[in-house]
Amino acid sequence: MRIVCIGGGPAGLYFGLLMKLRNPTYDVSVVERNRPYDTFGWGVVFSDQTLDNLRASDPQSADMILSAFNHWDDIDIHFRGRTIRSSGHGFCGIGRKRLLNILQARCEALGVKLVFETNVTNDDDYDADLIIACDGANSAIRQKYADTYQPDVDVRDCRFVWLGTHKRFDAFTFAFEQTEWGWFQAHAYRFDDDTSTFIVETPESVWRAAGLDEMSKEDGIAFCERLFAKYLDGHPLISNATHLRGSAQWIRFPRVVNRQWVHRKPRAGGGFTPVVLMGDAAHTAHFSIGSGTKLALEDAIELADSIGAHPHDLDAALEHYVSVRSVDVLRIQNAARNSTEWFEHVSRYASFEPEQFAYSLLTRSQRISHENLRARDAHYVSAYEDWLATRAGVTHASGTQSIPPMFTPYSVRGVTLKNRVIVSPMAQYSAVDGVVGDYHLAHLGARAMGGAALVMTEMTCVSSDGRITPGCPGMYTPEQRDAWRRIVDFVHSMSDAKIGMQLGHAGAKASTRVSWDGIDQPLPQGNWPILSASPQQYLAGVSQWSREASFADLREIEAQFVRAAVMADEAGFDWLELHCAHGYLLSSFLSPLTNHRTDEYGGTLANRLRYPLEVFAAIRRVWPQHKPISVRISAHDWVEGGNTPDDAVEIAQAFKAAGADMIDVSSGQVSKAEKPVYGRMFQTPFADRVRNEAGIAAIAVGAISEADHVNSIIAAGRADLCAIARPHLANPAWTLTEAARIGYFGVAWPKQYTAAKAQLERNFERERAQLSAPMEHAR
Template identity: 65%
Template sequence: MRIVCIGGGPAGLYFGLLMKKANPSHQVSVVERNRPYDTFGWGVVFSDATMENMRVWDPKTAEEIEVAFNHWDDIEVLIKGRRMRTTGHGFVGIGRKRLLNILQKRCEDLGVELVFEREVDSDTEFPDADLIIACDGVNSKLRNKYQAAFEPDMVVRPNRYIWLGTEKNFDAFTFDFRRTEHGWFQAHVYKFDDKTSTFIVETTEETLLAHGLDTATPDESVAFCEKIFAEVLDGEPLLTNARHLRGSAWLNFNRLICGKWSHFNGKSHVVLMGDAAHTAHFAIGSGTKLALEDAIELTRQFDKFGHTADKIPQVLAAYEEVRRVDVARIQNAARNAMEWFEVVGSRYADTLEPEQFMYSLLTRSQRISHENLRLRDKLWLEGYERWYAQRCGLNVEPGQRPTPPMFTPYRVRGVTLANRIVMSPMAMYSAVDGVPNDFHLVHLGSRAMGGAGLVFGEMTCVSPDARITPGCLGLWNDEQAKAWQRVVDFIHTTPAKAGIQLGHAGRKGSTRLAWEGIDQPLLKDNWPLISASNGSYLAGAPAAREMTRADMDRVKADFVAATKRAAAIGFDVLELHCAHGYLLSAFLSPLTNKRTDEYGGSHENRARYPLEVFNAMRAVWPEDRPMSVRLSCHDWTEGGNTPEDAAIFSQMFKDAGADLVDCSSGQVDKAEQPVYGRLFQTPFADKIRNEIGIATIAVGAIFEADHANSIIAAGRADLCAVARPHLADPAWTLHEAAKIGVKTVPWPKQYYSGKAQYETNIERAAATQPQR
């Protein structure tokens, strides 16, 4: 085949040499705009795993890189006068110029044609090529030529950074955070050869402008950074690369995702690779990793299907199918890390103590979890767990394993939860006339026995017409209260606390049981619906009418009456349901609130009625018992509420006396397009907790102890609500404790023999696993 790589970066060079090595009959050219053995930039970093991959595909290149690279395991964090270090993280650093020189030399040895000082404007310059690799960077001319085919999505991120170097020798990947009178600056520092380190300085646009750095010359910017980071530099100057600093010294990171990576131009197949196809923020140092592994995977697919031109369509289809999964995973982690640094000043640096700040930093991408940290640096993690447990009032004896964060107690007002796990409210649709029955006693009681610190019943309706379905629970009469009393009394025989969530279905009411047609209207015996505005949740379903002031007064009175009953029954925690498109949520969202009176329009107006209800409930709910509010923190629909709106509403509820915000999302509009994934709703809890300063409950795709420990330890939420895993396993909390080797969590005394057997079985299974 005739192969042309446009761009002489890591992707083009490595793909060129791999293909030439795989089949010497290929005619391979790499075309680069710069001069031979000339490049700009400082060091690049990639993981041990990428290095292992390279050893498999071209041992000679890997060997030369290993001789030149600097390897380190430590991460050091400097903040608020503290210097903290952890080990076991495994990075490889090498100068960009040195890496490219090694790849260029290997290409020459294998017979790859290297063409320098040639600017390529179009793929038509190579009419004889079977395959053209467009690896010409984030501003790729070839990608821009075929935008309709490649579907690029480029987003300019808000933070600004300057890429510098220093001859100070850093022996750890160092993060240094410095507060100025206008905001925070952070430095990302790592060594890439025996005398030089990369030194990236990052800050927000607002802080940059406040310091006048937008109009500063490169030399003035460098002098400013030297002053800010004088302590860590120890008198060493910061170095610039004149070519890198053309124009503004402070850059914005461009996040790029492409809908497609290949295009047939009529003669040649054009394929995007490296930064031309996707970018990954420097916060996790994976740009070079992605480029090299792109090259490896495309070569792998040619090895699989055959090194001939007629196989190119099959190869490219398989390449994109396989590679997109890993690239999406890396880009997702890079996005998490990038967003962490974008808000580090407003969300973490001022609010978290240094120990927790460091934990948050280490787990910022969500690729490193609690138990992964234990594998990397057990001593550091157990030291952190000890600090966290003591902060929660636990006494940790010397030599004793500290209590993991999810099993630490949590106190709010006069209520102390035994641990941080909440059984989330989940509709069971099994009541008759709103009355809890034997099913609810067993269902909720078994989860209380299963170890959860707080057990919520499903959304409990405050009137017959507040129900979602005829099978929903209620608390509008004494018969229901008596049945609830039986459930709560049983929960209180366990270490768990009992929570009740009060709500009103609004326009989503009068529907069938879930297994008979979720959200579908009843076929008979319907009841009239009310909502913030006229309209229906499903097209063609009965419409709700807009609430009048008389309706508001009646519904508010219903909530107050149910609150009084809940207090008398002895519920420990009361939650007001303002999420998922139900009545009070419908007031909060502009998608469902079209009112033109004082209850519609602005945030203040849309929250007016939900706050009226909350205030009336808080007034009759015991002072020593907490109240939470469940919010849809993202409507996932154009024109709907976003996390910024949720933060505004959270501040309002906090000011009204709410103790927690239960951070869910969606289910407000059928046109929603949620972005699902592991812990996909936790960022909402993180934002509200650390920006608004109110405790939060994280929900959504939390299904193992590692998730809960990571969330709680990082201060992303105070409690974790677990839903579907609790349906599958009533003793989820006890079982997760056993899986991570925690034997101090009490089981019901009747089950002690089962506890011993369960823990033994886990130990036996672990012993039979192959050692890594």
């Protein structure tokens, strides 16, 4: 096989040597535009896991790389005059030039042909069976075949400059400095005996405000030296980008994603030559999680392994390569995106105290969770838990366990929740004429006894016509109120949980079947007229058309919300939530996708907010002042032209000004054209923005399924409460179970269930011991 690698970075060199190592008869060439042993940049970072992958693929080059590494476990975070250290992270630093030299020498020893000072813009110059396009983030080959690869290059907001210094940092160091123009941050780490990488980063707007866009290269470096002088101990900052002038040394990170990774180029004699993307040409991951070189090397490993597994079927090998790597890379890129956005918005977290700021930074990518951090540095996590618990007004007795964040109390107005877990509102479609019965008593009662601090009713409708389905509960008759009071009394008498009611009106999504008979489908008979902010048909060609709500309709519906709020108080509910999400009536006013009105309730976001705010103000006036009201919103419509997280912040600020205590941050379900991006805790970033930009307490929802998720979210200040839905359907005692799973024994169980507590804790303790035994043996 004749293989040509266009680009002599880590991807091309490592793939070349791996292929030659696997089959010495292969003709392998690596073509590089720079001179031999010439490169730009400073140090690169690997995790211990990456080193393990290298050892498995080529022990000889891995040993050479390992002997040149500087290893450290600590991360230091400098913020507002404090230094927070966390250990156990297992990083290695090596000079980029040193890494390439090792790979080049290994290639030469194995017989790989290295061609330097050749800038390839046209792969047609090479007759090969396989061409690897690993020519960097600005790949000429990718551009040539852009119609096939369909690249998406997202240039991020921050400017950064890659510098070096002879100050030896003994930990991976993050330093944050506030200036009159905004925040700057430095990422620094040692990579050889006397040199460290020192990256300075700041948002584009801050960079321009500071005048760095007009400074010479030398003046820009001098600016950074002054700004971070206390960390440099008199050592200068050094640039090795001799080819750049002025502000060109400051660049913006391009996030590269390609829909396809393989282009098949017709050959003169018939057949095709695959041109395969690898490394930065295929994908990039922000330097803040140190994964660009890791991804490049692991691309090379996977493609070499795939060809080895399919030696006579290159198409099958490439299909396997792409199927495996695209998933792995997407996972890393998602984490890198989270990390990138954190550094783009340092000001969002600047009000945090140093302890929480540091924790937020450490867990920014969501790859490192609370328990993962505990495994790395149990002392750090325990101390942080103590700090967080003290701020929540509780301490643990000497010699006892620290309190995990999810089990700290939370107070708002006159209500104190015992922990941070909510049973999310979940439609059950089991009421009769809007009246709840034994099913709801069992459903909500079991979950109240299962350890959650607050159980929420499903959306309870303020009128018969406002119900989603005939099976939805209501709060518009004395019979309904009294049925709810029975459930509230049970929760209060048999548990220490609070109970809240979510009030809503279905709007254009009313008069449909219960979910198991066809979700969102109109009733086969007995449909009632529906209304919304503007005429709409939720399911095109299927749903009823709603009519536009008139002024008189709006006043009547507002009165219905007021009546329902009064009845909820009479029934004894502790908490009220106004449903302004998911395309229901109040949501239909908020979204430009569903609000096309030309009166004072349509047009600008301020106008679209008008009616939901009027309803909120009306229920706040009648709801007791010592009881909280939260508002559920859709923070992202997931449709072009719809509401975005930027709008969500503005919506949250408006409800805060109106007296809301908390925003329940969901997303979507406004339009069937939506294209949400799902994933673990996928809606938590929206709660983070609402909480830390709008300055109002937030509830995180969506794909939160473990205590570890809740602990990470609460500890990092991304939300104040977590609403758990499907896991609570599967296990009413989810909160009690998760406490036992993570080994926290300080949770009170209902006295009727105490016999089960010790047994469950012992079972999980055995599981943890069995899981840790192989790890201890491996050490």
